[in-house]
Amino acid sequence: MTRRIVLAVVGVVLSLVAVGLAVGSGGEGFRFWGAREPIYIFGDRSFTTANGVIAGSGTAEDPYVIEGWQIAPANAGYGISIDHTTRHFVIRNCVIDQAGEAAIVLNSVVNGRVEACLLYRNEAGVALVNAHRNTVSGNLILENRYGVVAAVGSRDNVIAGNSFVYNGLGAIDPDGWNSWSLDGRGNFWSDYTGTDENKDGIGDQPYTLAGDRYPLVSPPVAAADFPPCIPCGQGPAQMVDGMLLVTSRTPIELAASDPGSGVRGIYFSIDGGEWRTYAGPFTLMGPDGVRRISYYAVDRLGNAEAVRTITVLLDNRPPETTIEVGAPSYKDAAGLWVTSRTPIGLVVKPGTEATGVVTYFQIDGGEWVPYVRPFTITQNDGPHALAFYSRDATGNAEPAKTVKLIKDDTPPTTSGASGGLPADASETVVPTPPEQSPSVTPPPVQTPPQTGM
16 A cells, blocks of 8 residues: 655745645655755755755665755755665655756666656756666656756666656666666657557657657646746745754644545654644644654554654744934934935844845835835935834744934024224134945835735
């Protein structure tokens, strides 16, 4: 019996995640489509949360899981590179776009799986280098120069159930030591020209370029199975130290499937507490910090899958922003006096910053503008209302604060007594006015953000 269980994070602030889950392709595990830098793992000890591993212990029954990432490796040759490892792992539900060498590289690796990934516009989709007994299945390999390359003695790898679409060259396997089908089903190749007379979905002629004896005539994986990915690397979910960032407003959904007797129930536990029967989406309450969700499913015959655990970071605390006013400035009972040369900075208070904090400000009730650098007040002399606030990636936003600033660029005037100069005055010294500094132009106006959730 096979089964799968998916822990899915959805909600208003993660709307793209909901899209990805609604149409996502198969595979077990945790999906959230988060953005990150390229992943490089050398040796078994490098399977860590810092390197994108979100679950697993590296055994055949509980492989390391690298899942849910969107990677656009603009300055790297690869999106995910696994090097000289023997532990069991799975890379799945990842989107990798425009890698200079290969989206995924398995170099001197055994016991790996690549499944349910979108590998798009790379030099190569998957590069197998001296790699053995790995599986590449259920992926969309789209518009790469090369689809899958098996090189340097790679053997006994299985590449099946993938969609190879509009690649320059779908496959390279010079030694022919790898299998391009599984259980009588191969891959879909967009340049396949064979027939399917008996309408069983399998081509009557082999796809000789890859040695695929059972090519599929319809793609098993399509672009609609993935979230929007152009540009990649801008997924809505956020990670901190390998943990997904959530709030107490983030619904968490569990789903299980069983093609046999069917699912009897799903059970979950939070932070090692009592096991509860899953009845619908739930949220995490209690103190902020690291939280652990364990879950498993049982079918109608009492067969239970192994318990899985995912670690998340609960963060309900909004950032806190302070204002820093440079020189020249002066404060009295009337307010804070500034000039058009006075730099004004907005700083997130240390200890309250979180992933993806953006600060906004407005002057005199105008457009909300994202803060990017210190700015100046360029409006007319007189009082002005400066409002500002910050929000983080999970949607936590502080209440807007307002500060009164009085702009004064007018110099004082001096009047003397009539009747001319004093008898002993031979010369009048006029002070040189200070050098004027150019004003700092505020950032361009953008659409005001929505602060409500």
